[in-house]
Amino acid sequence: MTGPNVSEVTDHCNVSNAATYEVLAWVVVVQFVLGLPLNLSVLYVFIFRFKFWKNRSVFLFNIVAADFLLVACLPSKAYSYTLGQRRNPNYSLCKAMHFMLFLNRGASIAFLVTLSLDRYFNVVHLGRRNFVKALKKSPQISVVIWLLLLPLAIPATLQTFECCNSLGRNGTYNQNITDIFRETVFFTQIILPFIVLLYCTVCIVHRLKKKTVGEKAKLRRAMYVVVSVVVIFSVCFLPSTVARVALLTVRIRGWEEMEEVVVQFYDALMVLSYTDCLLDPLVYCFCYSGFKDAYLDTFCPAFLYQRLRKDGTQTTTNTTTTSKGRSTSLPMIEKLQV
Template sequence: MNISDDHQDKDCDATHQEIYKFFAGVMILIFILALPLNGSVLHLFIFKLKFWKSNTNNVFLFNLVLADMLLLFCLPIKSYNFIMGERRSGNDVTCKAMLFMFLLNRGASIAFLAVTSIDRYFNVVHPGRKNLLRALKRSPQISVLIWLLLLPLTIPPMMKTFQCCKSLKNHDAAVDVVDSLTEVVFFTQILIPFSILVYCTARIVNRLRRKTVGDRTKLKRAVILVTTVMVVFSLCFLPCTIARMILLIVRVQDMSQQIQDQADVVFDGLLVLSYMDCLLDPLVYCFSSTKFKALYLSTYFPFLVQTAVRRADGSMRKSAQPLSCKRDSVVLDS
């Protein structure tokens, strides 16, 4: 092993091992909770909803849950690395495979969240206007195109040890170009979709405020959906983006090793937080369609539906009882 490889390994060591073991525990918990949740949603999309025949945006939501499922399989390996005191796998093949899965599926999750909001934006703000997204959303073309466009974006980070940030510390022009391209991919993959989400949310909310007559229920559901998407996005992806920016500043200015280690821990911790997306995305499915929520409950939790029906029947009977008594009294009085 040469000096540069030894330095690279040191950069990838977990300097605060107890904290990284806590991060590993969080990822294991996310995996345990999110795997059956996303698996049940995937089963529902395929066998109950038959998303490929649907006239709604179920095609986008299916790809979203698929991306979340694939990303979940990275968590056990990542947890093992953290427990062993490593920020990434020491095996180069495993490291690159993990990085590819992370970048591709996280990018797909972000993309399909954004596309879902754009689709709802066109349905609400421009309901009569024809657009390419509406024409293709019932077919797999646009979904396949999104996956294909994401593939080239995984190449620059895989050329370097992206997970052990050393970007922009070299004086080699060729290396600096790769580093810069890597960071551009990372930030644009988050900031551009977030800007789209903010725009769509603002326009839909403005549309709801200006609509004084007619059915406002559809508009309210759209506002709830895009707001939920933006909250999920802000909670899961923006913190690690800010932490990455701070980490780059610390590295470029060559601050003390202690500060660099602390910045590493904060970035890795907030990156773990981004995996919460796999748990929060089902909220998007529920707010996208009341039918989906009802179908999910009736399929996997039928006892909850039966309890709700019994309570509704009981309340209806109670409300009807005084009326019947009143009628009887009128008859008797007459």
């Protein structure tokens, strides 16, 4: 390994239980094997069949792009675990991987929350000017969001994030400031969006209870979108956040024996957070039924697609029968949006 402060970085990066990290390495490999073709196929549909730039789904495409970049980082993580280390042994590559992981994580969260806010304004404040809808139509806004996320990913490259050697280990003043800033970014990136999502979900459900039967089918789709995002947060992001609190607590208190156990739980839950790239396609299906039709039409065998479409037609409500005559490759987004 090369780079500055080598001894500081490597002190606590060797794994304490090789068997645990062998299992985690295989889990990451499975995520990569499943996530790569899934996200490549979703990218293909968004670009060549769904034509996201015409269907006002630029934000969804950015979530797909973030997931794909996350999947591209997974082989490095699996390789590190097989070597018995908690991060890549190459200092420069380690920093690059952390930067990419944090950037893509932040982008996925930002665009998922923006999508939920759009559904919230369309349901709870229907009739008022929805600034989110105006923003999501512009590719330039997506570029701005990526640029704003760049500074938030930089703290992960200042010191090795997993090993976190200085915080609670009598580090220098500058090291402590760096660690505190990094941890603040990490927790804020998860906790604030989750509070926003919970608020949007409660408001949409409350609004749904007040609506008449004829309006509920459309609003229920909006509720599914927001609830699916909350589920992704609850499964992928919140557990690692709680584990991070436990890890920092035992380190600050100096409980070294307990730290060895907590570190393994934290790393396992961080690996669980990478499952986000496998769950996000559910959000796309809830957002636009046309995406699901285009995906099945592209990758399912003809006989299976016809059977699925026939079964879906039999259970379709009156609110969706107007979509029968459209081409699956070019869904009518305006009629499907909430």
